[in-house]
Amino acid sequence: MSASDRGRPQAGSVSQPRPEHKPLSVAVAGLGTVGAGLLKLLSENADIVAARAGRPVTVGAVSARTRGRDRGVPLDGLRWYDDPVALAADPGTDVVVELIGGSDGPARALVEAAIAAGKPVVTANKALLAVHGAAIAELAEARGVPLAFEAAVAGGIPAIKGLREGLAGNRIRRVAGILNGTCNYILTVMREQGREFAEVLAEAQALGYAEADPSFDIDGIDAAHKLAILAALAFGRPVEFGAVHVEGIREVTALDIALAGELGYRIKLLGIASRDAAGISARVHPCMVPVAAPIARVDGVFNAVVAEGDFVGRVMLEGRGAGAGPTASAVAADLIDLARGRHTPVWGAASGALDAAPSVPMDRHCGAYYLRLMVLDRPGVIADVTGILRDEAISLESMLQRGRAPGEAVPVVLTTHDCEEAAMRAALARIAALDSVLEKPALIRVEPL
Known part of the structure; x- marks a missing residue:
């Protein structure tokens, strides 16, 4: 032989x-x-x-x-x-x-x-x-x-592996993303075609991009489920869905999307979790992101996940977030790992090593805001609004008013410098109570991703 x-x-x-x-x-x-x-x-x-x-x-x-x-x-x-x-x-x-x-x-x-x-x-x-x-x-x-x-999370995008394995040597400061393809599709079509939410939602349902009961998607719950998982992995703590602040896209209008474009922004439903000295915050809501930001160009049914680590810097993954092929691909990747005997603790570390950092309530969020008002075009209205913002220590960055229509409703757009959510909410309640403000003010947070 x-x-x-x-x-x-x-x-x-x-x-x-x-x-x-x-x-x-x-x-x-x-x-x-x-x-x-x-x-x-x-x-x-x-x-x-x-x-x-x-x-x-x-x-x-x-x-x-x-x-x-x-x-x-x-x-x-x-x-x-x-x-x-x-x-x-x-x-x-x-x-x-x-x-x-x-x-x-x-x-x-x-x-x-x-x-x-x-x-x-x-x-x-x-x-x-x-x-x-x-x-x-x-x-x-x-x-x-x-x-x-x-x-x-995020269908075929290897977001879990990316956080739990690829970035395992980093302290993660923030993880964010477009986590729901249905919402991203609706907002994309609204922007590209100038159509209203209800009309585009009905079309998305007819095309199979939205469920017959779309509540979990359009009210932000689906994205919040995914963000809770990403936050647990990113910050090495047990998952805590109840700590996620959740808003959907029902109240986003074609007018807001058009005005956002004039100001150099696009509106996206984002999930954002971050960590600072006070603890961990997790929130899902519509955001205005600069058109130059990579995530602003993620359109249609696509998802994206952004992570920021102390050594790696910023990483972004983009791809299809749902569907038979992408999701099956992710399941198969897990099966291959198990066949090879590769596995890690569920949240990246043993339970005894998980972090007990507190959750930071939404009222403590600090950031910039877009505020759209429909007001009667008459003297003193803007002074009343800016006086309320001044009282709440909110500084204006810009103001936009289109045309004049004395005695009729006109849109007024204000953007602010960074302020605390609690102050903005207090100001918003007072502004909404003015007799010159004709409908519920639109509030969208500005995120410089």
Whole structure:
């Protein structure tokens, strides 16, 4: 036998696979858009996945609400469970993938059962992690079970890996981003076509970019779930969804978008979490960002995540934040890590090493503001408004008034220098009470990202 033949299987012999080459058997709960996309990816890219995972990654069991529906992928030969929680006890399953969605119900029950059974979990469920992530992380740590969730934030963008691994050597000062593609699409079309919110929302629903009930998206809740997760990772603390200040885009008008453009800004729904000496703040709301800022040019259904570290500086990732392909791609990345035996604590550090920094309330936020008023065009109105701002120690940066229409309503736009949110809110309440102010003032925060 030559040296080159040593260690090779000889004719007639049976090669026994080494343990690390044993296929990783996956059970998938939820066969909607993402679940079907994952099965398609693992089938069509099986060779690439196996090469990068060091062994094949195969689906052995599935669960969904209905068996008969055509999902565009073959399900022959897969073990079917009507009860998704039963996947946790499937004897042939190595990893459970939860793609059901929702913060409670079967999704939460499945994840907790899988962890209790000692099986790693991969999930795309941002609501579950934002609301119950602290408790679930403790369960996973106590049981010594990996919990992976790259797909829970920003779809195919590797935001979780970027923060938890790529930037692990940095103290993160701020993490921010466009975290909801539906809102970004609506604001983009409003800007490009000069149309109002309700009309563009209806079109987005018809095109499938917005749900029949779009509340979670347009009211900022979906973005807040994702921001809570990013903040926990960025600052190494348990997730705290209740501390996130949330506003949506229902009150953004075509007029505000046009005026923002005249002032050199674009309006985006952003999630922003930052840390300073007082603690950690987390907020989701419409923002005016300078047109020169890279994030201002992220349009349509695309997402973007920006992180600022003490050594790395500013990093921005951009890509598709939802859909079958991008989300399945993120789930597959987690499965490859698990096949290789790579995993880190849920929030980047063991529970005993997590930070206990306090949450800073929104009233303490300090920044610049855009304020649009619809006022009667008559003498003394501007003096009344600026007098109130002066009383609250708010300094004006600029004022814009278009045309004259004595005795009729005209828009007046004010931008301020940095001031505290509490002072601005107090001023806004007094301004809204003036008889010359004809409708609720529009307030949008200015963010120099």
